Amino acid sequence: MSDIINPTTGEKVPSAGKALTGESGAAAAPETRGRTTIADSVVEKIAGTAAREVPGIHSLGSGMSRTLGAVTDKVSGGRPSVSRGVKVEVGQRQAAVDLDVVVEYGVPIVDLAANVRTSVITAVERMTGLEIVEVNIAVDDVHLPDEQDDEGEGSRVQ
Template identity: 85%
Template sequence: MSDIINPTAGGNAPRSAGKELTGQAGADAAPETRGRTTIADSVVEKIAGMAAREVPGIHSLGSGMSRTLGAVTDKVPGGRPNVSRGVKVEVGERQAAVDLDVVVEYGVPIADLAAEVRTSVITAVERMTGLEVVEVNIAVDDVHLPDEEDDEEDGGRVQ
């Protein structure tokens, strides 16, 4: 008897030595199926923070205490502004949820501003990360009046 199998005669095809690549592996597989990508919460926080700050009518992000502490730490030599201040996110494998604490400029319609912020944040996060943004919750913590001093300005009396 022969050890040769004839595939045309209804026999089994000969197996090659080693593992056979089937399914999602191999040269024909799409790149997104060849590994896992994880995105840290801090990455999504920065993207969402930048997107929210770009909307006209947003004065700043963060609650009162975090803005105060942030203003102090921003003035430390060598320190950089924290773009994720006032932003909290939950990131899953395919979805993200964003919570924002904002201060709005006086005179800006808050409902319209919130819609613009949601659109900006959702667009930026989904475009840059590929995650689906399931919700963007916005808490308006304060209204910045035109005659108020900014937290970021030097409030000292002596120049």
Template identity: 65%
Template sequence: MTDNITSVGGGGRPDTAVSALKGRTGPGTPAETRGRTTIADGVVAKIAGMAAREVQGVYSLGAGMARALGAVRDRVPGAGAGVTRGVKVEVGERQAAVDLEIVVEYGVSIVDVAGGVRTNVISAVERMTGLEVVEVNIAVNDVHLPDDEDAEPDEGRVR
């Protein structure tokens, strides 16, 4: 019968060993190989949402109804800022995929904005999490016009 732990240290010392079940063990092994780190989907979604909003030409994230509900939720004290509105992610052990719904400012190049968002999101997620971003899908759902304000109409047309 063979032993699951084999010595890799010099002189037959069991300081550093490799276990078939646990990976590298022992006092001489680096700390980053001892244990497992998991990153929740919500963490990656927040990073992606913040990174997308940093790009010039992005007015907001989310589509129609999500933006309307988010605007109401933003007015409720303690409800949070809705950083993940318009962001969906799938996170695996080593990879992540991101889907974004964005609204761009009128007059900007949508292709340039999408490229900037994609670059910024990939950079931020990979730098902060160590995950490989395999894709960033962007859906441009609206264009914000300069005279479009989020103000509610004073009254209806008919009095």
């Protein structure tokens, strides 16, 4: 770099390049080179998948949403929605998760809720970098061993 002459004093002044403005270009940290946004639906899918992996969770969603979802799944010929029963609020650095769950009969609900929270928090924070401030769990039903699944019921009309 060349020196600059101060016209008033005639003294040499070092140039103001990168030394005064901080790093830029290839030397800049990747996290300072743009913004990453994560859609609510992404966090819903991660949280829903993590919750379903916990032993003792039968399904997610309240009664009506499970029923409507089962019909929608049959019509579309697809798989169940992984985000059914999951609602999230996502900010720039934090997120909150609400889950509606159906538990298997005989599973201690308090222990199950702790396991679900741990699973969801771990998965979402690891995959997104967001801080999970809360995971609210609403237990909507208990699945009894002799009950038929809503998703497995056959239609009366074919």
